[in-house]
Amino acid sequence: MxxxxxxxxxxxxxxxxxxxxxxxxxxxxxxxxxxxxxxxxxxxxxxxxxxxxxxxxxxxxxxxxxxxxxxxxxxxxxxxxxxxxxxxxxxxxxxxxxxxxxxxxxxxxxxxxxxxxxxxxxxxxxxxxxxxxxxxxxxxxxxxxxxxxxxxxxxxxxxxxxxxxxxxxxxxxxxxxxGMTPPSDASTGAPPVVMRRNFDWKKIDRGQLVSTDNHSDNMVSYGVRNSIAAYVSFSGSQNSAQTRAQSRKKKSKSLYALPENSLGNIDYEADF
Missing domain, CATH: 3.30.505.10 (SH2 domain)
Structure with missing residues (x-):
């Protein structure tokens, strides 16, 4: 890097x-x-x-x-x-x-x-x-x-x-x-900070995603299901970790010549 x-x-x-x-x-x-x-x-x-x-x-x-x-x-x-x-x-x-x-x-x-x-x-x-x-x-x-x-x-x-x-x-x-703070009431204040987690496509039943049954007990709307199904078909078996990394990267040229360093084990112990 x-x-x-x-x-x-x-x-x-x-x-x-x-x-x-x-x-x-x-x-x-x-x-x-x-x-x-x-x-x-x-x-x-x-x-x-x-x-x-x-x-x-x-x-x-x-x-x-x-x-x-x-x-x-x-x-x-x-x-x-x-x-x-x-x-x-x-x-x-x-x-x-x-x-x-x-x-x-x-x-x-x-x-x-x-x-x-x-x-x-x-x-x-x-x-x-x-x-x-x-x-x-x-x-x-x-x-x-x-x-x-x-x-x-x-x-x-x-x-x-x-x-x-x-x-x-x-x-x-x-x-x-x-974990010690009870959920906030949306009507009384801002929601608590929620750390972002990525969606796990492997846990989704693909049959439900493409189902056209309007009466099915599915939280995903028909139009959204079609969009998701299209995404799944294109993503195939691509490694989810690689997908996350590619979507989260935001690279720019550095003006600083930082030393080459493997990530291995970071050893920067805080002194306070």
Whole structure:
């Protein structure tokens, strides 16, 4: 790959890097039980997601996403979360504690923004243990973990690694703590972030796709079924992974002479 820069197509529902702190700047995650068990029964527990109702200096009024319980919490006990996967100011050890909470599975991840240096990010991924990767940034603001794979924004990077491990310990599956957040009501707010997954044509009954029975119990309309059937007939037995790769690639000439590097095992351990 060398000098080739790749970025995934932006058809998923992860927001772009140009607006990292957009519509979800009122969401926080609890970093430690509050109050501590030594003082009394905790009102909010570590890993619980809260919606900010009001920010009053040191104390923030919040509402639990899970229980709808409203109360105050010190801002030192929470971290802001943007777009479901970007955690602000979460240190390495705390990231490991959050990713090891029940509800997170292999491939659960978070992108962490350094509390000490603005614009510095790391990727933390749960696998057999929690692995941390430093996210580097070029002078033209493109991002990379491995020099052979660069991305125009963090969204493209996350989308790519959701489909391919490409040297990480495993492919990304879902944002940290996403399994602990109940589905949003479409009538009351925006839907939660959903990581893009590719459609598996091998699991589709081709007989249903080309069926002309208008009364059949089929979720696909007659016209759409014909279109899909045409696609299937042309795709044949083409390897689905190759198809995904070709559809997601967005290549452009690089102005940067990046070193040749195999993707093998990425060894860029984050230092925060």
């Amino acid at each position: 060398g000098n080739i820069m790749r970025g995934g197509s932006s058809t998923g529902k992860v927001n772009t890097d140009s607006s990292l702190k957009g519509s979800e700047d009122d969401m926080v995650v609890v970093l430690q039980d509050y109050p501590s068990p030594e003082i009394g029964e905790p009102i909010y527990r570590m890993g619980e997601k809260l919606r900010i109702l009001a920010q009053e200096a040191y104390w923030w009024r919040v509402c639990s996403v899970q229980t709808q319980k409203e109360n105050y919490i010190p801002n030192s006990h929470v971290a802001k979360v943007y777009h479901g996967w970007l955690f602000e100011g979460v240190e390495r050890q705390k990231a490991e504690e959050l990713l090891c909470l029940p509800g997170n599975r292999a491939g659960s991840f978070m992108v962490r923004q350094s509390a000490r240096e603005r614009g510095v990010y790391s990727l933390s991924v749960k696998h057999r243990n929690v692995k941390h990767y430093r996210i580097f940034r070029l002078d033209n603001s493109w991002y990379y973990i491995s020099p052979g794979l660069t991305f125009q924004c963090l969204e493209d990077m996350i989308n790519h690694y959701c489909d391919f491990a490409d040297g990480l310990c495993c492919a990304l599956t879902s944002p940290c703590l996403s």
